[in-house]
Amino acid sequence: MDWGAVFSDIQKWMIESNEVSKRFPISSDQYWEWVVQSTGTIGNKYNNHPLVSKFLIALISFQEENYKRIAGRNS
Template identity: 30%
Template sequence: MNYKAFYAEVADWILQVNQLAVSHGMESHKFWSWVSRSIGEMANKYENNQLVTRQLTMLFIWLDDIYADMQKKK
């Protein structure tokens, strides 16, 4: 597995997440649909390698935590 390529893709993905959060909001269906779809696509691209799936799970949890914190502040 090309770890350098994977982590470069993760960095690009995080930038895209930030752009979508700004343009559509983390409360939008479009945002979470894209997050779920893109995570699945990336996992499949790297043949569901254990490191990849754990990294992607961590990123999803990170986003979910941010969303939960936003909801608490309302």
């Protein structure tokens, strides 16, 4: 496993996430569709290695926490 490539892809994903969130708010279906598609692509690239999957789950969980925090402010 090329862990440098994994972490590079995760870093690129985080940068892209910031860009996507400028076009689609974290509360939008478009944002979450992008999250699911993009993390799935990374997982598949690394044959869904268990540790890679855990990193991706952590990214999704973090975004979900951000969403809940923002949604709580708007209620």
